[in-house]
Amino acid sequence: MPTSTRFFRTCPRFRDDVGIVPYKHRIFIRNIVIMNVYVNDFTLRVKRAVPQKRRGEDTAPYRTRFVLVTTPRPFEYTVLRKRGGAGMALSFAIIGGDMRQARLARLLLQDGHAVYAWGLDKGGGEEVGSIEETIARARCVIWPVPMLGRDGALNIPGPALDGPRALTFLRPDQVAAGGRVPLSLISRACEAGLDLVDYTAREDFAIANAVPTAEGALRLAIEQTETTLHGSKCLVIGYGRIGKVLARALRALGASVTASARRIEDFMWCEAEGCPHLDTGGLDGKLGEFDVVFNTVPRVVLDDGRLSELKAGCLVIDLASAPGGVDFAAAKRRGVNCHHALSLPGKTAPETAAAILRDTVYHILKERE
Numbered sequence: 001m002p003t004s005t006r007f008f009r010t011c012p013r014f015r016d017d018v019g020i021v022p023y024k025h026r027i028f029i030r031n032i033v034i035m036n037v038y039v040n041d042f043t044l045r046v047k048r049a050v051p052q053k054r055r056g057e058d059t060a061p062y063r064t065r066f067v068l069v070t071t072p073r074p075f076e077y078t079v080l081r082k083r084g085g086a087g088m089a090l091s092f093a094i095i096g097g098d099m100r101q102a103r104l105a106r107l108l109l110q111d112g113h114a115v116y117a118w119g120l121d122k123g124g125g126e127e128v129g130s131i132e133e134t135i136a137r138a139r140c141v142i143w144p145v146p147m148l149g150r151d152g153a154l155n156i157p158g159p160a161l162d163g164p165r166a167l168t169f170l171r172p173d174q175v176a177a178g179g180r181v182p183l184s185l186i187s188r189a190c191e192a193g194l195d196l197v198d199y200t201a202r203e204d205f206a207i208a209n210a211v212p213t214a215e216g217a218l219r220l221a222i223e224q225t226e227t228t229l230h231g232s233k234c235l236v237i238g239y240g241r242i243g244k245v246l247a248r249a250l251r252a253l254g255a256s257v258t259a260s261a262r263r264i265e266d267f268m269w270c271e272a273e274g275c276p277h278l279d280t281g282g283l284d285g286k287l288g289e290f291d292v293v294f295n296t297v298p299r300v301v302l303d304d305g306r307l308s309e310l311k312a313g314c315l316v317i318d319l320a321s322a323p324g325g326v327d328f329a330a331a332k333r334r335g336v337n338c339h340h341a342l343s344l345p346g347k348t349a350p351e352t353a354a355a356i357l358r359d360t361v362y363h364i365l366k367e368r369e
Contacts, residue, residue, distance in 0.1 A: 145179025
């Protein structure tokens, strides 16, 4: 069973920040609390954390008891949090992004937090110089959606900066959150003792974000067609979070909606909601009747052969993340009215999208208390 000495040899960055009084299997830590720190094959979990005064001390440090659980876990650090209430003011660095991030900066300022911004075209937050200086001032760093571009560089204005280089600007006591972060970058951060989170992979974010995404798709469809959606025949490919919300909204407008899916549970959801359904793998020969096709599947399902079946004037809206679910080269060659609608919430409903991101970040920080 590892002792506190072995623990802090494993985590040398923390040696100068805490005072240790080992007692059997307890570790007493003064002034700060370490939550869910995973070391090698063992997990240290917080049992309780209460301020208690010892003899001869003027202040009451936190007395935190850790329980050793022999559960294999990957090596990971999480958050160091100084003593203070859950509603304490924090400092945030917002690095790059669209209108969603600009509105997020304003919302965080309204909540009483310090906000430092870098690379925000629409303003919001205090600019303090370089990206390194901006990150250094923050407790929580928020990257854009997606965090990296197709070339592997950060999705920010200015000179190209790759993901691994950006990690060198972070500290172990910071929480960094980005959108659609590659797993390789998260693994690299974990190995370096950094806390990097993909907020778009969280269920709370994905469910809340489905509504502005669906509404943005409706807006785009209305703008790109010369007829009403009422009475139109629409196909929604994929019946996940966005697909469900979008299909319901289309039916509410009076459209004739068909959904396609692959999983049995999605077929059952379609039947429970009275929505006709097709198998996504068996769409060949069944696409010629639709006026509008919405895709939510993040892999190519509308290839050249299926695009050739669409009737003249059919509108295709791809809501899937890059590279999308449509063969765009084939669509262009065939003259299909096709739109890859990325990051719709940030474009069509930035205030709502910012509130969703703010709440998600708060949830992430709350989980690390």
